[in-house]
Amino acid sequence: MSMAMASLRLLARGRHRVRFPAPFAAPGGRVAFLSGAAEEAPQADAPPPPPSPGRKVLESFREEFEIGGRVIAFETGKMARFANGSVVISMDDTHVLSTVAAAKSSEPVRDFLPLTVDYQEKQYAQGVIPTTYMRREGAPKERELLCGRIIDRPIRPLFPRGFYHEVQIMVNVLSSDGKQDPDVMAVNASSAALMLSDIPWNGPIGVIRVGRIDGNFVLNPTVDELGLSDLNLVYACSLDKTLMIDVQAREITERDLQAGMKLAHSEAVKCIDPQIRLTKRAGKEKKEYKISLISDKSYEKIRTLSEAPIEEVFTDSTYSKFERGEALENIAQSVKEKLEEECDEDSLKFLQKAVDTVRKQVIRNRIIERGLRLDGRQLDEVRPLYCESSTYPALHGSALFSRGDTQVLCTVTLGAPGDAQRLDSIVGPPTKRFMLHYSFPPFSINEVGKRGGLNRREVGHGTLAEKALLAVLPPESEFPYTVRVNSEVMASDGSTSMASVCGGSMALMDAGIPVREHVAGVSVGLVSEVDPTTGDISSYRILTDILGLEDHLGDMDFKIAGTRKGITAIQLDIKPAGIPLDIICESLEPARKARNQILDRMDQEISSARAINDGSSPRLATLSFNSDSLRKLLFHKKGIERETGARVSVSDGTVTIVAKTQPIMDKALEKVEFLVGREIEVGKTYKGTVSSIKEYGAFVEFNGGQQGLLHISELSHEPVSKVSDVVSVGQMLSLTCIGQDVRGNIKLSLKATLPHLPKKKDLASKDADCLPSQGVVGWTAVENMPSKNADVEPSIDTPACSTPSVIIRSAADCDAQDGRTDKPSKVAKSSPEKHSKVANSSPEKRSKVTNSSPEKHSKVANSSPEKNSKVANSSPEKRSKVANSSPEKRSKVANSSPKLSKPVKKQQEGSKAAPKKTSGALTDKKNKKEKAKDCASDGPVVIQEQNKTSSSNSGPMKLGDIVTAKVYQIRAYGLVLELSDGVRGMHKFKENESRTFEVGKELPVKCSSFNAKGIPVFSLLD
DSSP states (O other): OHHHHHHHHHHHHHHTTOOOOGGGOOGGGOOOOOOTHHHHOOOTTOOOOOOOOOOOOOOOEEEEEEETTEEEEEEESSSOTTSSEEEEEEETTEEEEEEEEEOOOSSOOSSSOOEEEEEEOOGGGGTOOOOSTTSSOOSOOHHHHHHHHHHHHHHGGGSOTTOOOOEEEEEEEEEOOSSSOHHHHHHHHHHHHHHHSSSOOOOOOEEEEEEEETTEEEESOOHHHHHHOSEEEEEEEOSSSEEEEEEEEEEEOHHHHHHHHHHHHHHHGGGHHHHHHHHHHHOOOOOOOOOOOOOHHHHHHHHHHHHHHHHHHHHOTTOOHHHHHHHHHHHHHHHHHHHHHHTOHHHHHTHHHHHHHHHHHHHHHIIIIIOOOTTSOOTTOOOOEEEEEOSSTTSSEEEEEEETTEEEEEEEEEEOGGGSEEOOOSSSOSEESEEEEEEOOGGGGTOOOOOOSOOHHHHHHHHHHHHHHHTTSOOTTTOOOEEEEEEEEEEOSSOHHHHHHHHHHHHHHHTTOOOSSOOEEEEEEEEEEEOTTTOOEEEEEEEESOOHHHHHHSSEEEEEEEOSSOEEEEEEEESSSOBOHHHHHHTHHHHHHHHHHHHHHHHHHOOSOOOTTSTTOOEEEEEEOOHHHHHHHHHHHHHHHHHHOOEEEEETTEEEEEESSHHHHHHHHHHHHHHTOOOOOTTOEEEEEEEEEETTEEEEEETTTEEEEEEGGGSOSSOOSOGGGTOOTTOEEEEEEEEEOTTOOEEEESGGGSOOOOOOOOSOOTTOOSOOOOOOOOOOOOTTOOOSOTTSOSSOOOOOOSSOOOOOOOHHHHHHHHTOOOOOOOOOOOOTTTSOTTTTSOHHHHHHHHHSOIIIIIHHHHSOHHHHHHHHTSOHHHHHHHHTSOHHHHHHHHTOOOOOOSOHHHHHHHHHHHHHHHHHHOOOHHHHHHHHHHTOOSSOOOOOOOOGGGOTTOSOOOTTOEEEEEEEEEOSSEEEEEOTTSOEEEEEOOTTOOOOOOTTOEEEEEEEEEOTTSOEEEEEOO
16 A cells, blocks of 8 residues: 555656656746757657658740730630640739530530530629528529520531530639620630640631720720620621621611621631630640541432422422421431331431431522522511510500511510619629510420520520610619510510510510610521532522521521611521621621511501500609618518508618509508608698697697697687597598797698688678577587588588577586686687687687677676566667677677576576567568578587477477487487477487488487587487
8 A cells, every 4th residue: 555655656746847848848837839959959769851842833825915905815724734725814804714625435425516615703703702591603693604605606616517525615704803794705715725625626716895985996895885885796706707796786777887897807806816826835636536427328318318308398388387397207207217128227327417418408409599488488578477565454564476487475574673683793783674584485396395494595585685675775764663574485486586576675665664666676597508619608598587497407597686777686696617797797788678677567566655554554653761761661661561562672762662553552652651751841741640639739640750739720620629529549630731830840730631611601691680699619520530421511500590599508517617717729710701800719718708798798698588588679770780780790799609607597598588579579480581591600500599489399408308309410429410499419329329320310319418518418219
């Protein structure tokens, strides 16, 4: 045990004495690295250091040349050294790498050239991380497919005949300064890479872009210069022939286009010599690949068996496309059977190619020698046309266009600016607001096939038609919609892309888009005969509006689109190794004539844009808000779209709303203005919600949360004593802004949005001998609540009167009235002719006027029955003085609302006396009615008591009285009831009470109470 403990102590002491090697030892016990001699101290057992790597030298070759004042360079040997051929082309700070590789198999696996071109623009080239979820580049974009076609079209015709080995060209943009479009550089780099490789190819080629600014041609223009140019010409050629043309223009004339192409040819050939020099320095020796060609013996045998029946089929112009194809297929099958009988394997191997060559030769001979086409047309004749606009009225725009058997349906869809297509290209604009999508389904040629993703051919044809129509679209400032055109090929027999241009132009006009004029397109073909000794074209024929078979068996497919003023788009594809530029320029004239013929037919169908608000065209509104309002709108954006069905997009301080119909647009605008608000203008009407009610008015929230005051004087054209009688909290109102007060508060008015009541005559006239009645404001419905009987006048008319009115109130109502201390409120003003001064004053002022002269007026109102009767039975002279007094004085008395202090019993007694004495003075009933009409005033509605002799129910109304009343009017919250003696009262609806009443129906009722204004309140009896 003691030995073990001693060993542990020794180990513990030894652990603290561990010494680090020299590089790790440091003063103070800290670990550090030493430098200098301490590191160089050799150790006896250390192995010798490894040899340092050598410096690798990359041998590269570079050729520079200049076009249009810009230096262009080809470089090889530095990048992608394992590729069969690789070249980096540079212009300024834009660098593009092109590589070429071929399959290693010695035997071709297909009977055509399997050439693949992959062009890719990765975002690192412009210093940007992709915005995708995986932050990686995904499937090829449209621009990448189009650039791949630009590379493929001029290169493919230069491969040797019978070379069917797989070849792949891959192009990557290494860096981009955003000034130059890399597509033209990529074609030149691919040409140089093919020249350096061992793949047989009859190049090189030169490619250049030409623009025109202010009438002057510009070589290799920058992206910014292209925005100012009316021409974007991409031209590819060999030393003496044209290989490819791609044009987008703003109605350039044929003459100017010819001048631009000739300039482009002279400048493009400058790219050829540097490639030849680079090939001599770093190119590989061409490898001998096996060429798949049929022997002359086999070809002659097949031609002998098939030429005569094929010519017979082509001679009969009555054949349709599929009938002709079926007849040709039967000929090929009969030849195959004969070769199988002879066991000629070599001929069977190339049977389809040989039969196709025989067909081609028969057609070309008929056209060149005799000028005869397959369907019997002249060389410059256009097929029969059919045009139809508004094919489907439910769509924003639609059109059907047919040329011969080719048929295309074009539709237009309008959207908001936010619906524009986002482009992730390293050059050019970030969005595109006009799109044309071309679709070529298999049923259009009676075949079975799959519908996959983006197709190179569909993308190319759609872009060509899109460029053709883009020239006539209105600018974005005048027409901010995003436009999508869908071209659905219904049947194909040649030139479906040009049919898409024609159908798309008509569909745009049908959608109401203000295009300047129609655009039409036609395809021109070429059939030529080549001298075998020189390789030059000895004879040729230009064909207008070619069929599908003429395109397949011909030499050229020259698609030209434009207006009557000029050309808007061109696409040239050829099959031979180049066509002279003179022949191409000659083809422009027959294309122009055919284009004008098609335009004439299109103008007959639709010649101008329809009104965009017709039919189902969407509505678009653009609003501008400040940053705070935009943040609020973004918060409510989804809610607005969900509630209204409109689409709201926000960009650069501008809000765009798109709705399918005008009601949806109005609803969306109302919602946006309510949530976000707008600039408040005096006189404008706004919708708001009552947030709180005060004695002097109501506060209303409107215009995106702003508060405004709705004063009691602005509630109605009639005086209002209580705000809650007219509005309630949470009620939605339409209000007019009438200004601001001294404190800056917004003043709102409800009566400014209401119609004025019908004018009434003055209460008294010169020959009226009745005393002015004392009025009480009648019971009215709550504002903005519709009446159940819209035809009935929404006011309680005053019955004919010949005596002072008697106000029927309960004692409790009188006490409540006496104890009320209402604050004065303003009432709407009107002209003196229509309203009295007292009617427009506060209730206190009106009460003061009524009670201001106790000797003259208050005594009459509050005196004993005896005194009232004396006044009623006074002499006619005294009454006439009152009747003939000034209108202002009469209106003061007529519209006064005195405070009653007498008990109800005394009032009722006084009311009994007055009718008795008045009835003795007025005996003529007819005169009494006419005078009552003259007594009508424009003041508040009053309830008066009639003569006892005029009704069986005459006399004062008491609590508990059971009478028969007639329904005078149906309101939102109750009924206005009229007794047989003209007295009117009201009945308020109870919860779950039946409301099926008819105007004029008599009901048994019971007087249950009186409201604060003395109006009797009735309850219905079972």
